[in-house]
Amino acid sequence: xxxxxxxxxxxxxxxxxxxxxYIVGGEIIAKKITILIExxxxxxxxxxxxxxxxxxxxxxxxxxxxxFSEYHDKTTFSCCGNEALVKELHERDSKNVIIAGxxxxxxxxxxxxxxxxxxxxxxxxADAIGSRTRSDYEIALERMKYEGAILTTVESxxxxxxxxxxxxxxxxxxRLVK
Numbered sequence: 732x733x734x735x736x737x738x739x740x741x742x743x744x745x746x747x748x749x750x751x752x753y754i755v756g757g758e759i760i761a762k763k764i765t766i767l768i769e770x771x772x773x774x775x776x777x778x779x780x781x782x783x784x785x786x787x788x789x790x791x792x793x794x795x796x797x798x799f800s801e802y803h804d805k806t807t808f809s810c811c812g813n814e815a816l817v818k819e820l821h822e823r824d825s826k827n828v829i830i831a832g833x834x835x836x837x838x839x840x841x842x843x844x845x846x847x848x849x850x851x852x853x854x855x856x857a858d859a860i861g862s863r864t865r866s867d868y869e870i871a872l873e874r875m876k877y878e879g880a881i882l883t884t885v886e887s888x889x890x891x892x893x894x895x896x897x898x899x900x901x902x903x904x905x906r907l908v909k
Contacts, residue, residue, distance in 0.1 A: 732852075732881075733891065734827055734854065734881075734888065734891050734892060735827075735892070735894075736774045736775065736776050736892040736893075736894075737825075738825050738826055738827050739776050739825050739827040739828075739829055739854070739892060740776060740777045740778070740779070740820065740823050740825040740827070740828055740829065741767075741768070741771050741776055741777065741778040741779065741828075741829045741830075741831075742778075742779055742780070742781065742810060742816075742820075742828050742829070742830050742831075742832075742842070743764065743768070743778070743779070743780040743781070743791075743795070743799075743830075743831050743832050744780075744781055744810055744830060744831070744832030744833065744838050744839050744842055744860075745781060745782060745783040745788070745832050745833055745834070745838050746761070746764065746780075746791055746792055746795055746831075746832050746833055747782055747783065747785065747788040747789050747790060747791055747792065747833075748788070748789030748790055748791075748792055748793075749787070749788045749789040750788050750789075750833065750834070751792050751833065753863045754833050754834070754861040754862065754863060755861055755862065755863065755864065755865055755868065756861055757861060759858075760833075760858070760859060760860070760861045761792060761794055761795070763831075763856070763858050763859040763885045764795060764831045764832075764859045765794060765795065766885050766889075766907045766908065767829075767831055767856060767859050767885045767888070767889070768795070768798050769903070769907055770885070770889040770892075770893075770900075770903065770904045770907055770908075771829070771889070771892075772798070773899070773900040773903040773904060774889070774892050774893060774900050774904075775900075776829070776892065777823055777825070778798065778799070779799070779803065779816070779819060779820075780795075780798075780799045780802050780803070781802065781803045781804075781805055781810040781813065781816060781832075781838075781842075782802045782803070782804050782805070783805055783806070783808070783838060784804070784805070784806050785802075785804055790802075803815060803816040803819075807841075808837050808838045808841045808842075809838065809841035809842045809844070809845045810838070810842040810845075811842060811845035811846060811848075811849060812845075817849060820846075820849075820851065821849075826850070826851055826852050827851070827852045827854055828846050828851045828852070828853055828854065829854045829856060829888060830842065830843065830846075830853055830854065830855050830856065830860070830880075831856045831859035831860055832859075832860060833860065833861050833862065834861070834862045834863065834867070835860045835861060835862045835867065835868045835871035835872065835875075836862050836867040836868065836870060836871035836874075837862075839855070839860050839871065839875075840871045840874055840875060843855060843875045843878055843880045844878050847878055847879050847880075852879075852881065853875070853879070853880040853881070854880070854881045854883060854888065855872070855875050855880045855881070855882050855883070856883055856884065856885055856888060857872060857882050857883065857884060858884045858885055859885055885908070886908045889904045889907075889908070890904065
């Protein structure tokens with residue numbers, strides 16, 4: 732199945748101040764998420780973000796805040812526990828939900844499972860998700876794949892959605908991934 736930008740949307744899960752410093756490879760993950768968001772914006776793919784109990788875990792990390800004008804706050808681990816977020820996903824009528832964020836084995840995994848249940852196709856960007864331990868991350872990827880998620884990388888998904896060379900979006904993405 733080829734992924735198309737017109738049928739896709741992006742959801743960033745819980746990349747928050749108080750937890751993010753403990754994520755294995757967090758600095759690289761933050762950079763990858765930034766590249767992903769900038770590429771998706773160039774492709775005009777809609778983006779949204781969720782935050783897990785910001786009163787306790789803080790807000791989205793500073794480097795990612797400028798990309799979002801609003802957040803879907805939640806207390807359930809799955810983003811799909813937020814009715815407004817699910818409603819917005821359905822209103823866009825884009826069945827592919829591209830996912831990045833933390834923690835892979837908790838909130839990202841449970842969101843993937845629920846997205847499948849709601850009829851969406853989760854596209855997990857493996858180099859843009861993380862956990863506090865490598866083993867939790869690895870097991871989470873296996874479970875997500877078992878549950879029907881498509882696994883990809885930042886560079887792979889951006890060029891797949893771009894489809895061909897020569898456009899302004901292609902030039903932007905090429906610059907971002909260098």
